Amino acid sequence: MREGYKNFTTAVYCTVSDVNSITNLEKFEREFAHITDSAHIDKVYLEYYRSNEWCTKEHMLEVKEFFNKKGIKTSGGITTSGRGGEGFASMCFEEDEDKDKIRMAVELCAETFDELILDDFYFTNCRCEKCIVAKGDRTWTEFRLAQKLEVSKDVIMKTAKSINPGMNVIIKYPQWFEYYNETGYDPVNEPKYFDAIYTGTETRNPDYSQQHLPKYLSYFVMRYLESAAPGRNLGGWFDPFDCTYNLTSYLEQGYLTLFAKAKEVTLFCLGALRKQGPWRLMAPAAGEMFEECDELLGKLGNPVGAAAYRPGRARGENDLHSYLGMCGIPLEPGFEYPEGAKTVFLSEGAAVDKDIISKMHKTMMDGGDCIVTSGFVRKVGDAFGQFVNIKVTDRKAIVKEFAGSPNNGISLSGPVPGKDAVLIPQIDYCTNDVWELAAGYAKANNFPIVLRTTYGKGHICVVTIPDNYGDLYNYPAVVLNAIRGLFTKELPVKLLAESQIQLFAYDNNAYILRSDLPYNESVTLEFAEGVKKVTELKSGRELKMDSNRKISMPLMSCSNFAFRVEM
Numbered sequence: 001m002r003e004g005y006k007n008f009t010t011a012v013y014c015t016v017s018d019v020n021s022i023t024n025l026e027k028f029e030r031e032f033a034h035i036t037d038s039a040h041i042d043k044v045y046l047e048y049y050r051s052n053e054w055c056t057k058e059h060m061l062e063v064k065e066f067f068n069k070k071g072i073k074t075s076g077g078i079t080t081s082g083r084g085g086e087g088f089a090s091m092c093f094e095e096d097e098d099k100d101k102i103r104m105a106v107e108l109c110a111e112t113f114d115e116l117i118l119d120d121f122y123f124t125n126c127r128c129e130k131c132i133v134a135k136g137d138r139t140w141t142e143f144r145l146a147q148k149l150e151v152s153k154d155v156i157m158k159t160a161k162s163i164n165p166g167m168n169v170i171i172k173y174p175q176w177f178e179y180y181n182e183t184g185y186d187p188v189n190e191p192k193y194f195d196a197i198y199t200g201t202e203t204r205n206p207d208y209s210q211q212h213l214p215k216y217l218s219y220f221v222m223r224y225l226e227s228a229a230p231g232r233n234l235g236g237w238f239d240p241f242d243c244t245y246n247l248t249s250y251l252e253q254g255y256l257t258l259f260a261k262a263k264e265v266t267l268f269c270l271g272a273l274r275k276q277g278p279w280r281l282m283a284p285a286a287g288e289m290f291e292e293c294d295e296l297l298g299k300l301g302n303p304v305g306a307a308a309y310r311p312g313r314a315r316g317e318n319d320l321h322s323y324l325g326m327c328g329i330p331l332e333p334g335f336e337y338p339e340g341a342k343t344v345f346l347s348e349g350a351a352v353d354k355d356i357i358s359k360m361h362k363t364m365m366d367g368g369d370c371i372v373t374s375g376f377v378r379k380v381g382d383a384f385g386q387f388v389n390i391k392v393t394d395r396k397a398i399v400k401e402f403a404g405s406p407n408n409g410i411s412l413s414g415p416v417p418g419k420d421a422v423l424i425p426q427i428d429y430c431t432n433d434v435w436e437l438a439a440g441y442a443k444a445n446n447f448p449i450v451l452r453t454t455y456g457k458g459h460i461c462v463v464t465i466p467d468n469y470g471d472l473y474n475y476p477a478v479v480l481n482a483i484r485g486l487f488t489k490e491l492p493v494k495l496l497a498e499s500q501i502q503l504f505a506y507d508n509n510a511y512i513l514r515s516d517l518p519y520n521e522s523v524t525l526e527f528a529e530g531v532k533k534v535t536e537l538k539s540g541r542e543l544k545m546d547s548n549r550k551i552s553m554p555l556m557s558c559s560n561f562a563f564r565v566e567m
């Protein structure tokens with residue numbers, strides 16, 4: 001086996017059919033070497049139940065012993081899938097039969113292991129007659145949150161702790177956090193009952209898979225859930241599905257999981273890492289990705305970024321944070337309003353907080369800036385008038401050319417083409433009260449993309465979000481630079497570049513650039529006064545600033561570049 005990593009541990013999840021397929025241990029040992037020759041593996045999760053398939057305790061004990069003898073830790077796994085229905089079907093938590101299955105699977109895990117993880121099928125999309133009656137007058141969200149919390153407490157935790165009081169019970173959250181509440185996932189209350197949580201960081205193919213997941217999400221969701229259970233988010237988990245089109249797309253999930261400082265990385269699953277078909281490439285590639293990350297991670301402090309408040313019950317502008325992340329905007333998300341933060345970002349989902357206006361008021365009176373989206377302005381409606389008279393109209397504009405402003409909105413620069421035409425909402429605002437820092441040009445008119453004005457000791461800033469969030473990638477550098485300027489004003493470095501170049505920032509002034517462009521591109525970094533030296537993180541080689549305090553460098557397609565700023 002390859003040597004262990006200094007900065008994180010690794011695991012492989014083995015589904016129940018993977019476990020049941022291990023019938024000849026000698027043969028399996030040779031097969032498993034395909035993974036361990038490439039990557040160090042600290043732990044395996046061994047699943048007892050999934051979709052009506054069970055593993056016997058006798059077989060599980062044999063498999064467990066095989067791994068333990070190799071020095072690999074073992075934990076249990078359960079996938080609460082099963083009932084019919086369309087798409088991925090969940091269990092029905094009104095059915096005793098399903099609750100008995102969960103109870104039995106937890107019993108088996110607690111008798112065999114000291115830890116178990118629930119795969120992210122622990123949700124409900126059941127609308128059977130029983131659920132409709134039990135729901136009553138409540139919304140599906142209210143009903144499902146209450147229904148599932150009961151199962152968590154009375155079935156899962158009670159069973160696990162009564163058999164094995166020291167049992168570490170982990171709930172793994174899926175990467176689709178925008179839809180948690182609707183399906184009963186509750187990262188606000190569940191972490192109070194579970195010992196630990198885990199994070200799904202699967203982004204797969206962002207263009208052609210059914211879940212609409214920009215790659216930055218692999219980083220963002222890790223950080224977001226860290227704030228749901230600080231210190232108890234045990235790791236990130238991804239798979240190769242929908243990634244065979246591009247091996248780098250598979251690996252990027254791992255890079256971003258680790259850039260977000262995951263303690264452990266779980267590769268799903270044993271069957272999809274074996275030396276067969278397209279999967280045979282995955283383990284060797286993952287092994288190299290782990291090594292590259294391990295060389296970097298010890299040199300990175302804690303992740304930082306503009307404070308992105310997303311309350312637990314937020315809904316709206318789904319996955320917009322990750323589209324912005326793909327435009328080189330480092331975000332540090334949280335479930336709580338970031339009091340005291342100097343840069344606060346609020347998208348539509350934050351408008352569910354009924355105290356949001358007074359919280360924003362305090363931020364700006366204390367000298368902070370609030371950056372909000374056009375969706376947020378639309379959602380809060382007239383209440384936004386407390387700060388400034390800006391409204392989102394029903395009118396749209398198609399903009400093909402764009403502008404920044406060299407003087408805080410007094411004049412606009414000449415037209416710069418975007419990558420493609422963009423459909424944006426028209427924002428109604430009052431000239432000479434509010435200033436356009438970036439705009440989109442259309443026939444005989446222009447429309448704001450970035451608006452800013454002062455409020456108290458701070459600023460209120462509005463960013464126009466295209467109807468298709470993916471069109472953010474079509475904004476040219478001049479617009480994206482203006483948007484980044486709002487978000488990264490506290491950092492000593494500013495990224496001047498087109499979209500699909502991500503920037504990860506750490507509190508020791510270490511940074512990583514990652515390109516998702518399908519071509520090589522030159523990027524420019526601009527450094528604040530006070531920056532004495534810039535070095536490449538890995539080699540320590542100095543990167544010289546020019547007389548404008550800038551460094552331009554080529555960034556290879558789908559690659560990482562890490563550097564450090566010395567003040």
Ligand SMILES: [Zn+2]
Nearest residue numbers: 092126128131
């Ligand atoms: Zn049901």
